[in-house]
Amino acid sequence: MFRLLARRNYSIHWRFKDVCPSPRYDTGCTYCQPEFPTNLAIDFDKNLNKTGAIPTKHVMVLTNPINQISELPSKTEFIPNSIPSEITKYRTMFQTDDQRVTISVIHFNNNRHQQILDQYNIKPGSSQQLVFLYPSMKIIRFDLSVLDQFVKKYLYSKPTAPVYNPFVQAKPPASNNDLFDSIVVDESNFIEDELDKDLLVICGHAKRDLRCGIIAPKLESEFNQVLVRHNLQDTIYTGQVSHVGGHAYAGNVLYYPKDCQTSKDFIWYGRVFPKDVQGIVESTIINKEIIKDLFRGDIEAY
Structure with missing residues (x-):
């Protein structure tokens, strides 16, 4: 069931x-227009470039x-x-000036989600965890009791000293060495597999912002139908994701x-409506x- 495969050695050449x-x-429903409350309108005026807090590492949690x-x-x-909830106590080990890590909860549609949990022998109510880690492109199973080891092994980022400036009083870099050293x-405790499918998820976090909860089901349904038309339904995980910021730009x-290699391969879109799905x-x-x-x-990053 579990296999450890060599990473691909090429990157994606993105065009615009x-x-x-x-x-x-x-x-x-390609031309369906979701109806939003008048006090929760979509911002159609702002240029979307650089509005996403795109992480350098993204942990997608399937066990919830x-x-x-x-x-x-x-x-x-x-x-x-x-x-x-539990990873917040280790935040100083992975949120640094050089690295931004986002922890999200995802859920796939139809029966796909449960099939994945069954494949990795995740039992209901157990403390076993299953995550997708990007851009490492790994599926990782471990127990919640060793979350500290997961952070050290996969997310740790060593703080860097600030560039010397003789005119500014230097502040010591935030230290996480004591916590890091205490974790063995x-x-x-970890079983890894390679991610071999694309991922497409839509923010549907209704209790964070109703706009996402309204539009996500329509987008999810439209993506599923269009992917089937292209015979891609078995090559990509589709579903919903928790809050990613920018509710004013839903969906x-x-x-x-x-084939993700870096966070430049994380493509975040906003103001997506069903009519945009085919495109x-x-x-x-x-x-x-x-x-x-x-x-x-950031378009300029390419």
Whole structure:
């Protein structure tokens, strides 16, 4: 069941497309317009470039006592006995000036989610955890009791000393050495596998912001239908994700291809509506083109 495969040795050559292509057919809801409360309008005026706090590492948590993203509390840290709540005590080990780590909860649609948990022998109510780690492209199983070892092994970032400036009083770098040194990693606690499918998730965190909860189901349904039309349904995980920021730009869509090498391969889109789905599938998923007018990353970084 578990296999450790060699990482791919090439990166994606992203190209740019100015606008999202118009749909070529109607699935039945391609032109559906979600209705938002008047006090929760979508911001259509702001340029989306650089509006996303795109991380350098992204931990996607599949094991969560609450199955639906729409039912998550407003902050995932409020979920007891979960990675989002327990990992906060180790924050100084991985959130540094040189590294931004995001911890998200994801849930896949249809029966895919439970099939993955069954494949990795994750029993209901157990403390076993299953995460996807990007851009390392790993599926990792471990017990919540060794979360500190997980942080040290996969997320740790050594603080760097500030650049010397004779005119500014130097502040010592934040130290996490004591905590780091106290943790002993037992490699046998971790089972790794390689991620071999693309990932596309939509923010559906309704209790954080209703806009995401309203639009996510429509987008999820549209993506599923369009992916089937292209015979891609078995090559990509699709579902919903917890809060990623920028609710005013709902729908927020994250696409992480299986050939991710760095965070530059994390494609974050905002203001996505069902009419945009065909264009995203054909341009971004198939042709690896970033759509500028939807892109929340930094265009200048490419």
